[in-house]
Amino acid sequence: MSIRYAILGFLSWKPFTGYELKKLFADALSFHWSGNSNQVYGALIELHKAGAVGVEVLQQEKLPARKVYTITEAGRAELRAWLLSEPELPSIRSMARVQLAWADCLSDAELGGLLSSYEGQLEAQAIMCREAARRGPLRPARSPREELIWNCVEEANLAFYEGELRWVRELGSRLATLGGAGGEGSGGS
Template sequence: MSIKHAILGILSWKPSTGYELKKIFEDSTTMYWSGNNNQIYKSLVQLLNEGLVTNEVQHQESSPSKKIYSITEEGLTSLREWVLTEPEAPEIKNNFLIQLAWADLLSDEELNELFSEYENKINLQIAYQKEKMRRGEHTPNRNPREVMLWNKISENLLSSYYNELNWVQDIRKELATIPRQ
């Protein structure tokens, strides 16, 4: 995910501070991003320098001043151009697949424990994603089409976790039929 384009997308929905952007990324089922806060602020400065966003300093009596960023017309144009680019194929990076490639080194008990731990992690992610979807705090809902698209994105993510869980359960069943040599 391009952090700059994700920021432009969020700002096309609503003006936000850097902190609010961070919270949206953390709470979103749609925009998974594992970077740090510095990347958000660095990107905001770059977008500001490129004329794609503006900011307004809002002074507060009992708190430090905050900068509220808004997207410009140039920013909307840039976002739209990016949305129209050819989609990339999904990137599948799953460390568990690498572990599994060498899992024949494990005893039956160790392998069973590895699968159990992985299933638990998947189930936790399913519960976490469902809760994020239930809250829907950081989901634009300007019109029915936008709501439907965001719901479908969340469903896609959730179905990926369910598919992974089914896949692991299938492996466990199949392994039970193969004698260890």
């Protein structure tokens, strides 16, 4: 469960309940986790069993109990050890690119439709990123360094979508010059 370190990260900032963490994940677009209960609550239970976090159960009158999780020294050590370990390369899987790779059985118009559909998705996503950045800071800023890093991570996330957007537009115009000049693709249905 690789989300465990992300959870430890949040808890190294301050204590949270599962519910809060869930929302944090759902809102932190640059982290790309859906924030589903199964994973968050499950990971918290495991982290607790492993002694990486402690729980304080606050009974409430009418609502279910709040379980506030706090990172332990062992948890801090585990997080630190992970931070010092070799980073993995990001894993990207772009079905859109796979679609494009095999799109030669589409007509020029259909291929154009695929491109602009992808473009639309990317635009929407870029807007969401900007919006999230503007609404901003549900994030730690314990030092100027940390603030800088979070800004950069957010920027990198946005930059990815913007880069992809530039790419798909470039591809569109390159295809246009191809079609306009010489042969007619491999034709339609």
